Amino acid sequence: xxxxxxxxxxxxxxxxxxxxxxxxxxxxxxxxxxxxxxxxxxxxxxxxxxxxxxxxxxxxxxxxxxxxxxxxxxxxxxxxxxxxxxxxxxxxxxxxxxxxxxxxxxxxxxxxxxxxxxxxxxxxxxxxxx
Numbered sequence: 001x002x003x004x005x006x007x008x009x010x011x012x013x014x015x016x017x018x019x020x021x022x023x024x025x026x027x028x029x030x031x032x033x034x035x036x037x038x039x040x041x042x043x044x045x046x047x048x049x050x051x052x053x054x055x056x057x058x059x060x061x062x063x064x065x066x067x068x069x070x071x072x073x074x075x076x077x078x079x080x081x082x083x084x085x086x087x088x089x090x091x092x093x094x095x096x097x098x099x100x101x102x103x104x105x106x107x108x109x110x111x112x113x114x115x116x117x118x119x120x121x122x123x124x125x126x127x128x129x130x
Contacts, residue, residue, distance in 0.1 A: 002044045007055035012045070015054055030054070033062065041065045061087055 002009075010018065012034070016026025034045035034052065044058040064087030071080035 007057045009053045
């Protein structure tokens with residue numbers, strides 16, 4: 001959740017430019033990240049009247065969550081937890097002190113699934129039946 005009193009707010013078009021994307025297409029991409037997200041992970045946004053904004057910190061949290069999900073899906077649990085800790089996120093992906101992270105050696109993939117939500121599985125390619 002964006003704390004508008006302490007975080008640096010930025011409009012979606014300005015955020016797109018800051019991320020190196022062209023203003024119009026980048027705006028649409030950020031709008032999709034706010035509404036649909038990627039693999040169930042959404043970019044935190046808030047409405048300032050008719051203008052949608054996010055924060056620099058929310059973008060960092062969004063990328064940290066995506067990276068952690070992909071590392072977890074690849075079975076790289078220690079790296080996923082380290083990515084969340086580096087972003088100041090607890091193991092459940094919510095803001096919190098890194099001290100709330102469980103001991104990585106004692107954490108199983110099942111427990112991490114509970115914190116980050118279900119993993120999406122890819123369908124088998126056509127003709128790949130065993």
